[in-house]
Amino acid sequence: MLKLYTWTTPNGRKVSIALEELGLDYEVIPVNTGEREQFSDAFLAINPNHKIPAIEDKGQAIWESGAILLHLAEKYDPEGRILSKEPRKRMEAIQYAFFQTGGVGPNLGRLGAALRKEGEKNQEMLEIFGGEMDRLCGVIDRVLENGDRDYLAGEYSIGDIMHFPWLRIAQGIGADWVISRPRLVGWLDRIAARPAVERGMAIPAQ
Ligand SMILES: N[C@@H](CCC(=O)N[C@@H](CS)C(=O)NCC(=O)O)C(=O)O
Structure with missing residues (x-):
């Protein structure tokens, strides 16, 4: 299942909105940036830029909200619900x-x-x-x-x-x-x- 590393901030919500629009199943992994959890070794291995959002899709880590949305649209949006096919x-x-x-x-x-x-x-x-x-x-x-x-x-x-x-x-x-x-x-x-x-x-x- 897709994993979403996120927090209660606008950049994270771009990705949860896209996942919901596409009706995908995903596991939410909260990364409390107020507690500096983004600097943990485990999270730095996902995103060396220590920022949410990030996702893991079949073992591939992807970060930067724009790149994540493009990835989701290319892979999981055959009907063009969030990115037109035209x-x-x-x-x-x-x-x-x-x-x-x-x-x-x-x-x-x-x-x-x-x-x-x-x-x-x-x-x-x-x-x-x-x-x-x-x-x-x-x-x-x-x-x-x-x-x-x-x-x-x-x-x-x-x-x-x-x-x-x-x-x-x-x-x-x-x-x-x-x-x-x-x-x-x-x-x-x-x-x-x-x-x-x-x-x-x-x-x-x-
Ligand atoms: N350009 C990045 C920005 C991500 C970003 O700034 N995330 C903030 C929360 S909204 C963050 O994780 N900050 C923690 C830090 O900089 O250590 C994107 O679009 O994904």
């Missing part, structure tokens, strides 16, 4: 998945770290990463508007799954650059309404 649509979905790993992922990650820092906040960090999040959300808004789309690549895909857990948190805490954009909010609410997304967001059970 070449142009497929590449567009992959484009949005990469866009997340270079955009919303690192910028929101650093913004979150700056906000969580105890004591006086570093205003420069908040401005740089907050400003970049505003710009990135503007890009997403434009994609949804110009293409008159319900989802980034037209139909639901790994491109949406990659963004959702991160931006849903930002929406939940009332980040301006999300909640001031009704199209973006509508897109997040549409994704949230999917039963597989609801199940995936509850993993690991806490």
Whole structure:
């Protein structure tokens, strides 16, 4: 059975959502990053980059959420439920998945770290990463508007799954650059309404 190494953080939830969308059986192995379990020898043997998520599929360890979603789609998605089989649509979905790993992922990650820092906040960090999040959300808004789309690549895909857990948190805490954009909010609410997304967001059970 597939093994999922994960924790209660947005990157882990991308993978549990994809596994739920595909209806796959998997074993959840919690790696409590707050307790630094990602630095155990056992986990470093799975992911030398000491980060969740990671999976093991028939003895093969795979890490980086984007690579994991691509692997799951290529191997377990014959109907194109999370990655279209039509070449142009497929590449567009992959484009949005990469866009997340270079955009919303690192910028929101650093913004979150700056906000969580105890004591006086570093205003420069908040401005740089907050400003970049505003710009990135503007890009997403434009994609949804110009293409008159319900989802980034037209139909639901790994491109949406990659963004959702991160931006849903930002929406939940009332980040301006999300909640001031009704199209973006509508897109997040549409994704949230999917039963597989609801199940995936509850993993690991806490
Ligand atoms: N680019 C990675 C980022 C993964 C990541 O940042 N994971 C965080 C939790 S959301 C983590 O495990 N941090 C622990 C650490 O850096 O030691 C991916 O997309 O999988």
